[in-house]
Amino acid sequence: MCILFSYCGDNDTQSDYQLIVAENRDEYYDRSALNMSLWKDSNVVAGRDLGAPDGDGTWLAVSPQRRKLGVLLNVPYNNRADAKSRGRLVTDYVQCDLSIEEYIKTKEDYVKETNQFVLVTYEFGNNTKVNTYTNSTNQLQTWENTCLGFSNSLPDKPLTKAVAGRRALSDICSRLNKVAQKQQLIEELLTLLKSKEPHLPDQELQNRTPMYQQFSSIFVTIPEGRYGTRTHTIVLLTKTGHLDIIEGSIQNPVDLENPNWKRTEFQFDL
Template identity: 55%
Template structure:
């Protein structure tokens, strides 16, 4: 389970930000991964790397300031396909390509059908108004979103979980108050607090049907299942100002993860779009 929220402030004249993205990565603690860093394959790309054998070094989230694009993957719980292809490869190949997302989806169409079900989120911030799109291989739909506040998790994009709706409301409260560069520090603190929210959002019939065993534990934005060695193990925050400055922050559990007392490490990167 993972979750992402997006603020599209391009048309809000009082805001200094054209785009804010915040995300949690939920994963098994024992699954090996490299924290966010520039990639050896392409130093213009920043993201984590899945080190699980057989997964081809894919990722759950990556951003290329050079190409002005971001890709993120959310899984859709369901039937597991035999010999399924790596979903993380979809993100890594996208951010290292110069293809528009519509062309890229056409290019990977056959491959995507061999993957377990997923939602792929793409952000194109090459223009003053960011382009936000989702593709899912369950219904084979590519949709563009223009809402100011967006949220997606482990359900079809047009059928959000209750915790997604709650998180969008919290994001709106934050971004409507702290949309000036001078408030950057407080903005980041409150966005992180949102990602760490452990409040349960039930009842949620959709979540219960998708996850009948663990739906209670998965009903919060921050997920913690110590006995299962599973939960939120990375937070990502990206701020894009209207002047073209990017703040990219990842706060992740340091491996090997001590379930009882995890150590969180913070990485920060800054870029100016030319």
């Protein structure tokens, strides 16, 4: 399970920000991964999921050069053991010069051989373009909402915690919309991503798993399954073109009694 929130400030004249993204990656604690870094062969900023078949995929990637961001959300239905890597879809997208519409056409055959997913994409030129594509329904959608929240369900059937987090993000971004407030903004976004408040009832989640209560919070922790939220990522893009990328990631080996969180930061002027 993962969760993603975003704010697009193109039409908010009071805000200094064009785009704000806050994301949690949930995964097995013992699945091998590398912290976010600058991939020198492609100028992409991303972590690496070493547990993927090719070890070259990720859950979130940013290309400052191409002004693209991609996030992969798992849709946990009918997983196949022989499926191709979904994480490659994120890195391939941000490294190419194609629009999302053109890119999806090139992947028509590939996505039939992966497990189900939602790919959320951002193209941040003069204005921000937000799209979702899911191979569950083969549907590409464009979103014009100021605040959005997506998790491990179809985009138009959000989990209750995604709706609650979206409302919380709207409040945060309405109060902390100046560059001078950046540190407080980051701290409140992290507080949102670390929230263990359950968001129930949620029939969509309850229909999916008997463990729905443990998955009903934004921050997930299931010690007995060695599974939970491993990484927080925050992306801040000002209207003047300054880009901050901040990752907080729990380090392996994961000791839940004394977790070691490492913070990594990148800055770019576009």
